[in-house]
Each structure stands twice: as structure tokens, then as C-alpha cells.
Amino acid sequence: MENGIKIVTIGGGSSYTPEFVEGLIKRYDELPVRELWLVDIEAGKEKLDIVGSLARRMVKKAGLPMEIHLTTDRREALRGADFVTTQMRVGQLKARIQDERLPIKYGMIGQETNGAGGLFKGMRTIPVLLEISEDMPELCPDAWLINFTNPAGMVTEALLRYGSHPKVVGVCNLPINTKMTLARLLGVEVERLEIDFAGLNHMVYGLDVRVDGESVLNEVLDIMSDPEKQVSMKNIAPLPWEPGFIKSLGIIPCPYHRYFYKTGDILEKQLEEFKTGTTRAEVVQQLENELFELYKDEHLAVKPPQLEERGGAYYSDAACNLISSIYNDRGDIQTLNVRNDGALSDLPRESAVEVNCVVTKAGPKPVPVGELPVSVSGLVQQIKSFERVAAEASVTGSYEKALLAMTINPLVTSDVKAKQLLDEMLEAHKEYLPQFDGELTHR
Ligand code: G6P
Numbered sequence: 411m412e413n414g415i416k417i418v419t420i421g422g423g424s425s426y427t428p429e430f431v432e433g434l435i436k437r438y439d440e441l442p443v444r445e446l447w448l449v450d451i452e453a454g455k456e457k458l459d460i461v462g463s464l465a466r467r468m469v470k471k472a473g474l475p476m477e478i479h480l481t482t483d484r485r486e487a488l489r490g491a492d493f494v495t496t497q498m499r500v501g502q503l504k505a506r507i508q509d510e511r512l513p514i515k516y517g518m519i520g521q522e523t524n525g526a527g528g529l530f531k532g533m534r535t536i537p538v539l540l541e542i543s544e545d546m547p548e549l550c551p552d553a554w555l556i557n558f559t560n561p562a563g564m565v566t567e568a569l570l571r572y573g574s575h576p577k578v579v580g581v582c583n584l585p586i587n588t589k590m591t592l593a594r595l596l597g598v599e600v601e602r603l604e605i606d607f608a609g610l611n612h613m614v615y616g617l618d619v620r621v622d623g624e625s626v627l628n629e630v631l632d633i634m635s636d637p638e639k640q641v642s643m644k645n646i647a648p649l650p651w652e653p654g655f656i657k658s659l660g661i662i663p664c665p666y667h668r669y670f671y672k673t674g675d676i677l678e679k680q681l682e683e684f685k686t687g688t689t690r691a692e693v694v695q696q697l698e699n700e701l702f703e704l705y706k707d708e709h710l711a712v713k714p715p716q717l718e719e720r721g722g723a724y725y726s727d728a729a730c731n732l733i734s735s736i737y738n739d740r741g742d743i744q745t746l747n748v749r750n751d752g753a754l755s756d757l758p759r760e761s762a763v764e765v766n767c768v769v770t771k772a773g774p775k776p777v778p779v780g781e782l783p784v785s786v787s788g789l790v791q792q793i794k795s796f797e798r799v800a801a802e803a804s805v806t807g808s809y810e811k812a813l814l815a816m817t818i819n820p821l822v823t824s825d826v827k828a829k830q831l832l833d834e835m836l837e838a839h840k841e842y843l844p845q846f847d848g849e850l851t852h853r
Contacts, residue, residue, distance in 0.1 A: 422448025
């Protein structure tokens with residue numbers, strides 16, 4: 411890395427890429443990136459060219475000597491990389507629309523990272539991530555694999571259990587977004603705020619919150635109970651929490667907990683969206699079309715503000731902060747998906763957890779937490795069981811495991827419907843599930 415850093419971004423044609431490029435430009439003094447390789451598949455080539463040209467204009471405008479390489483040859487790109495980031499969507503948004511619409515058809519929550527949709531997004535994605543992890547020891551043995559691809563918890567679990575490359579971290583924008591929102595609601599600068607996050611990806615709780623080292627947990631619980639001050643993300647309706655529930659829970663739920671504690675209310679909303687063709691995936695498809703029209707403009711050389719309408723806004727802060735802290739051996743605290751190693755005593759040591767970590771050049775080390783409160787440990791363990799069985803189904807292509815994963819997910823409400831939904835989703839996504847080829851006939 412003496413001559414500058416080489417970063418490889420797989421899924422480089424994503425509409426989110428300009429945000430990542432902006433993050434790298436902002437941090438160039440502390441993180442001198444020499445080469446950014448944007449990699450995509452043949453089907454994503456047009457998007458890659460559009461995004462790549464914008465990235466080049468952004469770097470030129472900033473007057474930085476950062477080379478932007480565009481390629482569909484993943485192995486060529488990986489050679490000699492220092493950091494590999496992954497942000498792909500296998501099957502593109504068309505597949506996400508199915509992940510969200512098909513469960514609703516069966517009267518269940520449709521969501522791309524949990525429930526039936528999360529299982530299928532995981533089964534399409536995990537084999538591809540494992541191939542990358544297999545290439546890395548040969549082509550870039552020292553590089554960190556930094557995954558943002560959802561479902562990030564299940565994907566990190568699979569990479570830790572079945573991958574060939576041990577330097578793996580899962581990243582999500584949720585902790586950073588929560589911190590930014592709470593800092594704004596508390597009226598303090600974000601640097602003064604610390605949150606003790608612990609749990610799993612999209613299933614993480616804030617166990618305590620401090621401003622300048624003093625706990626403000628009760629104040630935050632009051633904020634969370636105020637219907638006018640909801641903490642959410644662009645992709646999740648900010649349905650207000652029942653104040654009595656928040657007070658008795660006594661810790662901070664994340665926006666995704668609404669799917670588990672407000673299942674009926676969200677389902678009602680989703681049934682409406684299903685009828686009007688306005689599920690989140692369909693809204694995002696529209697937004698993406700608009701973004702790509704903007705990106706094509708040869709005069710555009712910055713990230714357009716419309717990108718902040720996406721749920722993943724600020725993911726680049728999470729990614730760039732991590733890369734910078736490893737590169738600069740900073741030793742700061744970041745919330746990441748890593749091997750538990752005993753930090754959360756309710757969960758297996760070898761499983762992926764989302765937890766605060768100290769980040770140095772040796773990578774992230776989880777800060778020990780101990781036991782989770784009894785009120786939440788059961789749900790967290792249940793989701794971890796789901797992720798493990800889902801990861802196993804993704805790797806083995808076993809129909810039985812897929813059915814088991816589907817049925818034990820708390821958002822799947824009937825074993826009989828689970829099987830029907832599984833069959834319909836396997837058929838809908840078969841192009842992207844080669845590991846199930848032989849299994850589809852045994853049903
Ligand atoms: C949240 C999550 C991300 C997810 C995104 C979806 O921010 O933390 O993991 O990718 O929402 O947003 P979208 O705009 O695609 O619905």
C-alpha cells in the first residue's frame with residue numbers, strides 16, 4: 411500500500427457508487443486511493459459505463475490522481491487489491507420485486523432482508539460471495555473483504571462459516587444513520603454521541619446511549635416514544651412505537667424491529683402497496699431509473715441529492731470510515747458485522763454479530779457485551795438460527811434446509827403456506843439458484 415491504495419468494488423455499476431466515490435474523494439488526504447476498480451457482470455455493463463463515467467468526472471472535478479478502472483473481469487480486478495467491497499444485487503431489482511411481492515400474496519411480510527424475501531436474496535447472493543472469497547487468497551491474500559450486500563448478516567455468517575478468506579467484515583448504514591438521527595433529535599454534534607450497539611444486522615439494539623460519556627438513555631427512550639420524532643430509514647415507514655412498550659423494553663430497537671413488533675400494521679400497509687404496485691422495490695425501481703437519467707448527464711460531476719432518498723444513504727461513511735481506520739490503524743469504535751468470538755454470550759462464538767468494535771490495522775475486534783436482556787435474547791437467537799439454516803441452504807442447495815429456514819422465520823406464519831411460497835419463489839428465481847437445480851424435481 412506504500413504507493414497508494416487499490417480498492418475493488420464488485421457491483422460497481424450500482425446506483426449507490428457515486429456516494430462511495432464521494433466518500434473517497436472527501437477523505438483523500440487520510441486515505442490516498444490510487445486505483446478504484448469498478449467491477450460488474452455483462453448484464454450490468456451499461457450501468458457500469460454510466461456510473462464509471464460519472465465517477466471519472468467526480469474525480470477530475472476534485473483534481474485528484476485517483477484512477478477509475480471499469481471491468482467485467484473480476485479476477486483481473488482482484489489481483490493485488492488492498493480492499494474489496496461487495497455491493498451486488500443478483501437478479502437486479504426485478505428479483506427484489508419478486509422477493510417483496512410474492513410473500514405478500516401469501517399474506518406475509520415482503521422484505522428484501524428478512525422473512526421469505528431475505529431468505530431468497532441470501533440464497534441468490536451467498537454462492538457468488540463465496541466464489542469471491544475463494545479467489546481472494548490467491549489474488550489478494552492481504553485484502554479485506556468488506557461486504558454491504560444484503561442480507562448482510564446472513565451473508566457475513568456464510569462467509570465466516572464457509573468462506574476461504576478470513577478477513578471479512580459486514581457493513582451496514584443503520585448504526586451510523588441511527589447515530590446521526592439521534593444526535594439531531596438530541597441537539598448535539600454526532601461526535602459527542604456513543605451508542606452501545608449489540609445484536610445482529612437489521613436486528614440490532616442500542617443498549618445505552620451517552621453524550622460526552624454520560625448516559626442519556628432515558629431521554630432517548632422519551633424521544634423514541636414521541637410519535638413526532640421517529641427514528642427510521644427512508645425504506646421503512648416511520649410507524650410510531652407504543653410508548654409503554656418502549657419504556658418497558660428499556661433499550662433502543664432499530665427501525666427493522668417494526669417488522670417483528672408491528673407485523674400486523676406493516677402487513678396492512680404492504681397489502682395496500684401490493685395492490686397499487688408501490689412496494690418498496692417498485693418505488694426504488696422508479697427512483698433508479700431517474701437516478702440513471704441524471705447520471706448520464708455529461709455535466710454532472712457530483713453525487714445528486716436524489717440518491718439520499720435511498721435507504722442505504724450514508725453507507726459510504728460506514729465503508730470509508732472502516733477502510734480508513736484499518737489503513738491508519740486508528741483504534742476507534744465502529745459498529746460492524748464480525749465473528750462474535752464471545753462478545754455476545756447468548757450467541758455462538760463462530761457466528762456473525764453486529765456489535766461495536768475497535769478498529770485497528772489488524773481489523774475490527776468486538777467489544778465484549780455479555781448477555782442480552784432476556785426480553786430480546788430469544789428473538790435475536792431465533793433470527794440467528796434462521797440465518798444459519800438459510801446459509802446452509804444457500805451453500806448446499808438442499809430443498810429441506812430451504813423449507814426449514816423459511817418455516818422457522820417468525821415472519822412466515824404458516825408451515826403449509828411456507829412450502830407453497832417456497833415452491834413459487836424457487837420457480838420465480840430459478841435462473842439465479844443453480845445450486846437447487848437437481849432439487850427442484852424432488853419436491
Ligand atoms: C436500509 C438498510 C440497507 C438497505 C436499504 C434499502 O438503509 O440498512 O441495508 O440496503 O435500507 O434501501 P432501499 O432504498 O433500497 O429500499
